Amino acid sequence: MTDLDLLHFEQLKKDVQGQYLKEYTPSQDDISKWKGIDIIYFQEDLRKKAKGNISEKSFYTYFKNSPVTKLPRIDMLNLLSIYAGYDSWYEFKKQHLFAGELLLENENLEEEEINELEKTVSETPELPKTEIQPKKVEIQTPTNVDLQKTNTENQDVNKKPTTTNEVEISTIPTKKNFFKKNAWALITSVLIAITGLLGFKDVLFSKTYTYCFIDKDRGVSVINTLDIMVIKENESPLMYKIKPGECFSYSTKDKNLKMKISAAFYEPLEVNRNLENAPAEEKIELKPDDYKMAAYYFSRKDITGNSEEQVALIKQKRNQLENLISNNAVIYQVYDNNTYGIEKIDKQKYITLVTTPTTSLKNLNVIEMKKDNGKIVSIKFKIATTDEKNK
Known part of the structure; x- marks a missing residue:
């Protein structure tokens, strides 16, 4: 304890007085002049705000006399500091340093308090260490005495030596937890379920749409084969071929569908669908290309009648094809045999081929036909064999 500590305590009493006067009006503002009911109200407020109490005797000892010659105990100093709005007595002193005063960081207890604690610890008697030894149960077997009695006297008694069996009590092993026993089985089952879900997620979460x-x-x-290109974001397009009269079914979990549809005798069509509310089945109309249809029609048109009528029909057919097909048209005939594969022919050869009266014209199959500026500029065709036609 130092004189500075006593001065700090006088400061603390002023702060405690000021804290109480913020909410209450005692008989006197000066805390040293409080008595009776003022002290009782102060004790109640101290218990409420600092969760502690000081006796009336301590109040008279440290608050009625000013200045004091002895500091209260550290617990009372901390209690009053908390009531005044500080964390501890040390924190209060730290914020009210006098000029030239140095405050140690570990100065939380007064020297007298530390000495008292050390003395108390040193005087504490050491407790003897005891060990609990396992008990042994002794089981004694009953003594067997052989007595043979005659009419006149007892014979000697034969005694068997007494045996003592020592039974050691062993602890019963605790049962393993059910979860620990089956942990690997449970984990494996969960992993299998997750793997199966990931493997079939496309099937489980996909929906099929038919067009x-x-x-x-x-x-x-x-009337002819459709080429359908399904365009997916960040992926290569998917190509499908749909035979005449068949519908196109597509399964997906995407929310949007984009398709490009092309056919030999129809104008190309791009289809975009929002699948969130789209029907499962839908019909899509394709607009025929009149020029391609006409070229196909005249290429397959039968020439019947007498010789004069046939000549007139051939001439009419040639004129119609001449008007429909560009002079610079690129025309390919596709073969299935290994000799040719594909052959490029000019416009006149194509017209001669399709105007020559033969039954093979009924098997004419136009694979692709392109138009530009009202003229057919490209034709790819194939004359199917009888076996192919019957497939």
Whole structure:
């Protein structure tokens, strides 16, 4: 304890007095002049705010006399400091340093308090260490005495030596927890379930959409093979070929579908669908290309009648094809045999081929036909064999 500590305590009493006067009006503002009911109200407020109490005797000892010659105990100093709005007595002194005063960081207890604690610890008697030894149970077997009695006297008694069996009590092993026993089985089952879910997620979360294609002018199914390109974001396009009269079914978990549809005798069509509310089945109309249809029609048109009528029909057919096909048209005939594969022919050879009266014209199959500025500029065709036609 130092004189500075006593001065700090006088400061603390002023702070305690000021804290109480913020909410209450005692008989006197000076805390040293409080008595009776003032002290009782102060004790109640101290218990409420600092969760502690000081006796009336301590109040008279440290608050009625000013200045004091002895500091209160550290617990009372901390209690009053908390009431005044500080964390501890040390924190209060730290914020009220006098000029030239140095405050140690570990100065939380007064020297007298530390000496008292050390003395108390040193005087504490050491407790003897005892060990609990396992008990042994002794089981004694009963003594067997052989007595043989005659009419006159007892014979000697034969005694068997007494044996003592020592039984050691062993602890019963605790049962393992069910979860620990089956942990690997449970984990394996969960992993298998997750793997199965990931493997079949496309099937589980996919929905199938079916699209059928009809001729817009005639209201019937398209007459030739369709090429469908499904375009997916950040992926290569998916290509599908749909035979005449068949519908296209596509399974996906995506929310949007983009398709490009092309056919030999129909104008190309791009289809975009929002699949969130789209129907499972839909009919899509394809607009026929009149020039391509006409070229196909005249290429397959039969020439019947007498010789004069045939000549007139051939001439009419040639004129119509001349008007429909560009002079610079690129025309390919596709073969299935290994000799040719594909052959390029000019416009006149194509017209001669399709105007020559033969039964093979009924098997003419146009694979691709392109138009530019009202003229056919490209034709790819194939004359199917009888076996192919019957497939």
